[in-house]
Each structure stands twice: as structure tokens, then as C-alpha cells.
Amino acid sequence: MTTMTEQATQVYSVFIRATPEQxxxxxxxxxxxxxxxxxxxxxxxxxxxxxxxxxxxxxxxTLVDGEVLESDPPRMLKHTxxxxxxxxTASEPFSRVTWEIEPQEGGVTKLTVVHDQLEAxxxxxxxxxxxxxxxxxxxxxxxxxxxPLQG
Amino acid sequence: MTDDDLVFRALADPTRRHLLDRLFERDGRTLTELESExxxxxxxxxxxxxxxxxxxxxxxxxxxxxxxxxxxPVPIRLIHDRxxxxxxERQVSVLAYLKSELEETA
Numbered sequence: 001m002t003t004m005t006e007q008a009t010q011v012y013s014v015f016i017r018a019t020p021e022q023x024x025x026x027x028x029x030x031x032x033x034x035x036x037x038x039x040x041x042x043x044x045x046x047x048x049x050x051x052x053x054x055x056x057x058x059x060x061x062t063l064v065d066g067e068v069l070e071s072d073p074p075r076m077l078k079h080t081x082x083x084x085x086x087x088x089t090a091s092e093p094f095s096r097v098t099w100e101i102e103p104q105e106g107g108v109t110k111l112t113v114v115h116d117q118l119e120a121x122x123x124x125x126x127x128x129x130x131x132x133x134x135x136x137x138x139x140x141x142x143x144x145x146x147x148p149l150q151g
Numbered sequence: 152m153t154d155d156d157l158v159f160r161a162l163a164d165p166t167r168r169h170l171l172d173r174l175f176e177r178d179g180r181t182l183t184e185l186e187s188e189x190x191x192x193x194x195x196x197x198x199x200x201x202x203x204x205x206x207x208x209x210x211x212x213x214x215x216x217x218x219x220x221x222x223x224p225v226p227i228r229l230i231h232d233r234x235x236x237x238x239x240e241r242q243v244s245v246l247a248y249l250k251s252e253l254e255e256t257a
Contacts, residue, residue: 011221133228
């Protein structure tokens with residue numbers, strides 16, 4: 001999305017036919033993240049102060065690093081975010097990602113991702129702008145069909 | 152109405168597409184800011200924003216005393232992944248078939 005001005009706060013939201021516990025597992029377990037999150041493996045204890053790491057699925061390269069700020073399973077996870085996959089984003093300061101999981105009526109769960117504190121990280125803001133939609137679309141498809149998105 | 156129906160209905164109106172374009176340019180705006188860019192009453196803008204919100208294309212968040220409107224591109228992505236990709240792949244495979252057929256007979 002090159003024509004979009006970099007937004008310091010970005011909000012992404014999706015309704016998923018799954019329980020909050022299933023959504024929490026999809027966010028925090030590597031066997032799920034490899035299937036929708038650009039093939040990456042999540043690694044964290046999800047306790048405040050613990051590292052939040054996103055590793056390349058086929059190796060030990062760290063693509064995103066951060067620190068868990070708050071954790072309230074299966075309702076909320078908040079962590080810092082620094083994208084190391086590109087030298088330009090890697091040199092920017094940490095931004096922040098909040099996952100909010102809210103049960104709705106009819107067996108549906110609303111998942112909202114707020115990526116903020118991007119004021120000093122314009123390259124990161126640009127880089128994640130298309131990515132989150134892809135990630136959440138893939139997460140929804142995986143939980144509802146058991147299959148990752150094609151392609 | 153299904154989720155897709157709500158999105159298509161919301162997008163089937165030029166004013167609502169205009170509102171999305173304004174948020175695409177600059178996200179996280181108040182009703183007052185959005186209203187100032189449209190030749191429309193506050194009530195009219197509110198009505199359109201509500202339809203966009205029902206479709207999930209706009210998400211509101213409170214920041215202090217302000218209610219900010221954010222563009223949520225995920226529903227458009229879902230339509231892309233579920234509809235457009237499907238037809239595009241088919242078109243590409245037809246072209247690939249045509250190419251191999253033509254090259255074989257050439």
C-alpha cells in the first residue's frame with residue numbers, strides 16, 4: 001500500500017467463528033502461527049516482561065522481536081514490536097501491538113489488532129499496513145476451515 | 152444478510168466509498184473532521200458511518216473524550232481472498248493453457 005500515508009495507529013478487526021480460547025491458541029502457539037503468519041514461529045512464555053519473538057519457520061532467524069507488556073488469556077495480549085526482517089525497520093524504535101479478543105453472540109469472536117506507537121517508525125508502519133489484513137484473513141480461514149489460505 | 156452482503160451493500164454507495172478514501176488518506180478521525188469534508192448534514196454522515204461500521208469497514212475507538220474512526224481493511228481483504236483470487240487464478244490458468252497450446256502448435 002504505497003499510496004497510503006503511514007498511520008501512527010492502525011486498527012484491524014475480524015469476526016471469527018471460534019471461541020476466544022481457540023483464537024488465543026492461534027495467536028500464541030507456533031503450530032498455528034506457521035500456518036497463517038507468513039510462516040513464522042511464535043516464541044514466548046506470554047508473561048509480562050518475557051521476550052516476544054517471531055522466528056522464520058525454517059530456521060532460527062528472528063524476524064520480529066519485542067517484549068510482552070500485558071497478558072490476560074484469552075482476552076488480551078499486548079507486546080512491543082520491532083521488525084528485524086528489513087534493515088530500515090530494524091533501526092526504528094519499538095512500536096506496540098495489542099490483540100483484543102471479545103466473545104460475541106452466536107459462537108463468534110471478535111479479534112481486534114491495534115498496532116500503535118508508530119509515530120517514530122514510519123517504515124514499520126508502511127511495512128505492516130498490508131500485512132495485518134493478510135494475517136487476520138489467514139487466521140480466520142485457518143480457524144474456520146482448518147486449512148491455511150492458498151497461495 | 153451475510154458478512155459479505157453487508158460489505159457489498161456498504162461499498163455500493165459513492166458517499167461511503169468517499170468516506171473510506173478519506174480515512175485511507177488519514178486514519179483515526181472524528182465525526183466532526185469527516186463531516187467538514189462532505190456536503191452533507193452531520194446526521195447523514197453518521198448514518199453512512201453506521202452502515203460502514205456494521206460491515207466492519209470502519210472501527211471506532213475512544214481516545215480520551217474523542218471517538219475516532221479507523222478504516223478496517225480486513226473485510227475487503229476477505230473478499231479479495233475468497234472471491235477475487237479465485238477468479239484471477241482461473242483466468243491465469245486459462246492464459247497459461249493458451250500460451251502452451253499456441254507454443255506447441257507454433
